[in-house]
Amino acid sequence: MLEQQQAGESLRFNDIGKVFPGVRALSEISFVARPHQVHALMGENGAGKSTLLKILGGSYQPNSGNLQIGDRTMHFKSAADSIAGGVAVIHQELQLVPEMTVAENLLLGHMPSRFGVVNRRAMLRRARELLTGLADEIDPSTRLGDLSLGQRQLVEIAKAMSHNAHVIAFDEPTSSLSAREIERLMAIIAKLRDEGRVILYVSHRMEEIFRICDAVTVFKDGRFVRTFEHMSDLSHDQLVTCM
Ligand SMILES: Nc1ncnc2c1ncn2[C@@H]1O[C@H](COP(=O)(O)OP(=O)(O)O)[C@@H](O)[C@H]1O
Numbered sequence: 382m383l384e385q386q387q388a389g390e391s392l393r394f395n396d397i398g399k400v401f402p403g404v405r406a407l408s409e410i411s412f413v414a415r416p417h418q419v420h421a422l423m424g425e426n427g428a429g430k431s432t433l434l435k436i437l438g439g440s441y442q443p444n445s446g447n448l449q450i451g452d453r454t455m456h457f458k459s460a461a462d463s464i465a466g467g468v469a470v471i472h473q474e475l476q477l478v479p480e481m482t483v484a485e486n487l488l489l490g491h492m493p494s495r496f497g498v499v500n501r502r503a504m505l506r507r508a509r510e511l512l513t514g515l516a517d518e519i520d521p522s523t524r525l526g527d528l529s530l531g532q533r534q535l536v537e538i539a540k541a542m543s544h545n546a547h548v549i550a551f552d553e554p555t556s557s558l559s560a561r562e563i564e565r566l567m568a569i570i571a572k573l574r575d576e577g578r579v580i581l582y583v584s585h586r587m588e589e590i591f592r593i594c595d596a597v598t599v600f601k602d603g604r605f606v607r608t609f610e611h612m613s614d615l616s617h618d619q620l621v622t623c624m
């Protein structure tokens with residue numbers, strides 16, 4: 382279950398700016414993503430979507446601005462900070478270790494152990510729980526590097542969801558998934574939304590955006606263009622024009 386404390390809280394970006402040497406990746410990005418909604422981020426390549434999610438995930442620090450969850454202002458200095466703040470980001474580039482098993486990847490950092498000895502059976506059981514509904518067919522004792530790219534992406538998603546985060550951000554999660562895997566992911570995202578979480582969803586695929594998203598924010602060249610609060614009032618052409 383979701384932490385009582387965070388239920389109902391929005392995620393707010395306030396004037397976020399990010400500069401890389403020679404590139405202004407984000408300028409004064411402000412918008413709100415609400416609980417019980419899937420909020421799409423759209424914009425051409427290089428618009429700054431992944432940079433914003435890396436700031437949310439604590440991998441990058443902004444040069445200006447901040448983000449808020451509910452009424453708390455967050456300054457994430459690391460990925461661990463972001464996780465502790467109730468955030469899970471599934472990055473575009475996979476973060477897993479191919480030489481380790483699926484279970485080890487899923488539970489890295491919090492393996493069930495007794496007197497310093499990892500409880501292998503408990504670990505496999507917990508890993509199987511985390512994969513339920515998303516990738517039941519993956520055997521947690523498989524070496525990660527032996528899975529297909531789509532399956533690895535599902536493991537990454539299962540890992541991010543294991544922290545029971547209030548805010549969950551997906552960066553192009555379907556890029557290497559099969560049609561059947563996409564269906565399962567869509568069902569899980571709908572469930573997370575119905576539980577009252579804040580979901581951010583980055584994709585180029587219009588049909589996914591219109592199917593799963595409730596609101597959409599458009600970026601262009603690192604700048605905020607517009608938020609449409611109701612996908613249902615928006616046409617495909619309007620969205621394309623805006624981008
Ligand atoms: N680590 C980095 N170092 C330098 N420039 C970067 C870095 N990450 C992103 N950029 C630049 O920032 C801009 C936004 O990139 P990105 O956030 O990846 O866009 P998107 O995800 O919307 O395609 C681009 O111009 C990109 O080249």
Ligand SMILES: [Mg+2]
Pocket residue numbers: 430431432473
């Ligand atoms: Mg990107």
